[in-house]
Amino acid sequence: MGHCKSLPKDVTGIEDCPGVESVFPTVEEEEVDEEEEEEVGPSICRVLTEEDFGHLMENKTALVYLMQLKTLANKKVDSICKVKECGEGIEISIKHVGSAVYLKWICRNTHIADKWCSQPILNRGLHGGDLMFASSILFSGNNFNKMELFAKFLQMGFPSQSSFTRLQRQYLVPSVDELWSQKQEELIAELFFLVTAGWIFQVTVHNSVHIL
Numbered sequence: 001m002g003h004c005k006s007l008p009k010d011v012t013g014i015e016d017c018p019g020v021e022s023v024f025p026t027v028e029e030e031e032v033d034e035e036e037e038e039e040v041g042p043s044i045c046r047v048l049t050e051e052d053f054g055h056l057m058e059n060k061t062a063l064v065y066l067m068q069l070k071t072l073a074n075k076k077v078d079s080i081c082k083v084k085e086c087g088e089g090i091e092i093s094i095k096h097v098g099s100a101v102y103l104k105w106i107c108r109n110t111h112i113a114d115k116w117c118s119q120p121i122l123n124r125g126l127h128g129g130d131l132m133f134a135s136s137i138l139f140s141g142n143n144f145n146k147m148e149l150f151a152k153f154l155q156m157g158f159p160s161q162s163s164f165t166r167l168q169r170q171y172l173v174p175s176v177d178e179l180w181s182q183k184q185e186e187l188i189a190e191l192f193f194l195v196t197a198g199w200i201f202q203v204t205v206h207n208s209v210h211i212l
């Protein structure tokens, strides 16, 4: 059988890399002309005054999935409450829950005409964006505090620290462990095949591990 011997690893000068190239295929970046003027229309808001700029800095932002945005765009909600003998005007309330945003069409008598959420919802009310934020932070080699600060500057809804920790523990770390075990098993199976096939071989990994 083979003999595996590990020598102390030299860890100096290793490039800080989240391993993105092993997850995503390399895509040639397209040159995008960011200065290109968008068409002006009645629903396209332009920043023209100092006050407009204030709104740009102060207004909250949120992670919105395009599918949900499309659903919202196609939504038709009456501006007057349809509940019998009510007839009050409908107003839209906005509520942030983690990284998601909820819109609620509600009249003064608290009749709810419609609701919309900016993200798909998984089991137990988990917002898709929260899960994706948590996995993106972990797999891009970032940390929660930095990304939370990033979101704070953007005035962006963000999952809480406890939510991030829970998602990491419940879903993300077990997934990484599972993939790690799977890869290990594949490697061991491959080596076992080579040994049983009677091959004489030497594998060198980072000049530190020799299997003879």
Ligand SMILES: [Zn+2]
Residues within 6 Å of the ligand: 081, 082, 083, 086, 087, 088, 107, 108, 109, 110, 111
């Ligand atoms: Zn009503």
